[in-house]
Amino acid sequence: TRTPVNVTVTGAAGQIGYALLFRIASGQLLGQDTPVRLKLLEITPALKAAEGTAMELDDCAFPLLSGIDISDDPNVAFDGASVALLVGARPRTKGMERGDLLEANGGIFKPQGQAINNHAADDIRVLVVGNPANTNALIAQQHAPDVPADRFTAMTRLDQNRAYSQLAAKLGVTVSDIRKLVIWGNHSATQYPSLAHAEVNGKNAAEAVNDQAWLENDFIPTVAKRGAAIIEARGASSAASAANAAIDHVYDWVNGTAEGQWASAGVVSDGSYGVPEGIISSFPVTSTGGEYEIVQGLDIDEFSRGRIDASVAELVEERDAVKGLGLI
Numbered sequence: 001t002r003t004p005v006n007v008t009v010t011g012a013a014g015q016i017g018y019a020l021l022f023r024i025a026s027g028q029l030l031g032q033d034t035p036v037r038l039k040l041l042e043i044t045p046a047l048k049a050a051e052g053t054a055m056e057l058d059d060c061a062f063p064l065l066s067g068i069d070i071s072d073d074p075n076v077a078f079d080g081a082s083v084a085l086l087v088g089a090r091p092r093t094k095g096m097e098r099g100d101l102l103e104a105n106g107g108i109f110k111p112q113g114q115a116i117n118n119h120a121a122d123d124i125r126v127l128v129v130g131n132p133a134n135t136n137a138l139i140a141q142q143h144a145p146d147v148p149a150d151r152f153t154a155m156t157r158l159d160q161n162r163a164y165s166q167l168a169a170k171l172g173v174t175v176s177d178i179r180k181l182v183i184w185g186n187h188s189a190t191q192y193p194s195l196a197h198a199e200v201n202g203k204n205a206a207e208a209v210n211d212q213a214w215l216e217n218d219f220i221p222t223v224a225k226r227g228a229a230i231i232e233a234r235g236a237s238s239a240a241s242a243a244n245a246a247i248d249h250v251y252d253w254v255n256g257t258a259e260g261q262w263a264s265a266g267v268v269s270d271g272s273y274g275v276p277e278g279i280i281s282s283f284p285v286t287s288t289g290g291e292y293e294i295v296q297g298l299d300i301d302e303f304s305r306g307r308i309d310a311s312v313a314e315l316v317e318e319r320d321a322v323k324g325l326g327l328i
């Protein structure tokens, strides 16, 4: 049997954690051949709740789950980790300024980046889910100088999955008829879900839709504001769908994207498509050999250019703000 892979999950006692851990333990994150050891990181007051979740994990008797560790110390939780899902974050509360939010999250993601740098396994792969995800990922990455920068990613896969479902409904097709529908920019209201290169049963999706008003006034805002719509309907933010997207993101990263399919992920920009080098922005990506690579050589039309630039400008502002606060 294979040696178990250490998977660290932060915010393990939260609602995404509750939807995520059982799927990891059942083999859906890394595949049915790979045993996992879960390492849960929580803040001290939530340790007891994390223990409760661990009891339930035990009670599932998952054959692939080789053990569970729980800690409130990042140095312990990231020790030997090959995959780290950074879910726990400080939410924006009423009256909180953006600077306060970035500062509070800097206080979480800086020590976590350092702990990853000093204790994680050499093949560590990090997915940041906790918001503001792209900038939190940047903070962690900047404090892990010994880890290749491309091992730090931020989640826009939920946005991508939301876009697939909206487009499928519009065209009366199934999501499996769609390919190459991707998210550019920040995981925020400025994100750009792009039909420009998407295909529906082999046909260009923008041409299949042929409705620029729907694209601008319906599709893009519906995808970008879906999180708020879920809160409105459910009385709680997206949890199972967020966990599902995290599974998709890591599964594709490790096992490779399917032929002819593009994923979306926030990855460190290499300057592609005019996105400033070093910021963590969402791009169309493919994965082979355990590495996400930005899809190259795409024509960017004028509408897309404006949308990408606007979202990237927001990421640059966030980066400058955390720099100004001394967080990177």
Ligand code: NAX
Pocket: 010, 011, 012, 013, 014, 015, 016, 017, 041, 042, 043, 046, 087, 088, 089, 090, 091, 108, 128, 129, 130, 131, 132, 133, 155, 156, 157, 158, 159, 187, 227, 237, 238, 239, 242
């Ligand atoms: P919850 O509030 O249910 O859970 C968060 C958990 O994180 C809590 O148990 C808390 O104790 C823990 N935590 C806080 N600080 C921590 C620290 N320093 N170390 C370890 N654990 C810590 O939130 P949940 O609904 O699970 O959402 C988690 C994060 O995901 C939020 O930041 C949320 O905004 C973000 N989301 C990101 C999405 C994305 O697409 N990138 C979509 C879903 C979600 O909104």
